[in-house]
Amino acid sequence: MKPLIILFVALVCLTMFYCSEESPESPPQNSTGKLVIKSNPSGARIYLLGTDTGKNTPDSIDNLEPGDYDGFLCLQYYDTAHFTANILKNLTTTKEIVLEDGLPFINFVWDYSIGYGGDSVRFSFLVNQDILMDSIIVERPIDVSGTYTKDRYIYNKELLVWKDQFGNPVKYFLPNYNLYYPRINNFNYWFNVYGQKAYGAQTYFHIFYYRMFN
Numbered sequence: 001m002k003p004l005i006i007l008f009v010a011l012v013c014l015t016m017f018y019c020s021e022e023s024p025e026s027p028p029q030n031s032t033g034k035l036v037i038k039s040n041p042s043g044a045r046i047y048l049l050g051t052d053t054g055k056n057t058p059d060s061i062d063n064l065e066p067g068d069y070d071g072f073l074c075l076q077y078y079d080t081a082h083f084t085a086n087i088l089k090n091l092t093t094t095k096e097i098v099l100e101d102g103l104p105f106i107n108f109v110w111d112y113s114i115g116y117g118g119d120s121v122r123f124s125f126l127v128n129q130d131i132l133m134d135s136i137i138v139e140r141p142i143d144v145s146g147t148y149t150k151d152r153y154i155y156n157k158e159l160l161v162w163k164d165q166f167g168n169p170v171k172y173f174l175p176n177y178n179l180y181y182p183r184i185n186n187f188n189y190w191f192n193v194y195g196q197k198a199y200g201a202q203t204y205f206h207i208f209y210y211r212m213f214n
Contacts, residue, residue, distance in 0.1 A: 107127070139190040
């Protein structure tokens with residue numbers, strides 16, 4: 001009788017042990033999904049369903065109910081990038097978004113002034129945004145026979161701001177306030193300007209301009 005009692009107790013203990021353990025073939029099911037958002041460049045603010053998530057790319061948002069989610073990314077100097085993410089149960093959805101430069105094209109507004117006696121000229125310009133100036137190449141006539149010379153002015157990525165601290169446009173002379181060229185009428189003065197945007201994608205630019213005097 002005693003061995004039967006021991007066997008009965010052992011069976012009861014084994015049954016209680018297996019009932020208390022989670023079966024490895026039956027993991028708990030998660031009904032939500034995960035969204036991973038990356039951008040180039042990184043650091044963009046993530047908005048989902050019109051709400052600021054408080055996160056910047058690259059980052060993830062967990063425990064989203066299955067379905068479609070509209071969102072957008074915001075980064076200074078870049079266009080707002082809209083996206084739609086389809087979230088699936090128990091899966092991770094990844095969105096990789098390339099941000100587009102939101103700054104306008106570089107624009108120069110040129111002007112000139114005539115020196116004393118009308119025999120010389122100096123050039124100036126305004127820009128429509130901050131730039132990193134690389135160089136300006138000037139091809140100009142030096143006599144009425146049509147002889148030209150070429151001058152190259154190096155700025156070494158100098159920052160030229162388009163407005164001062166009071167919000168007024170800043171005028172720049174070519175390449176400094178005191179430089180006057182001989183004024184030769186009926187011939188073009190040619191200007192090639194090279195640089196890049198100071199912010200955003202910092203894209204490079206080449207501006208071409210010419211002027212003739214009569």
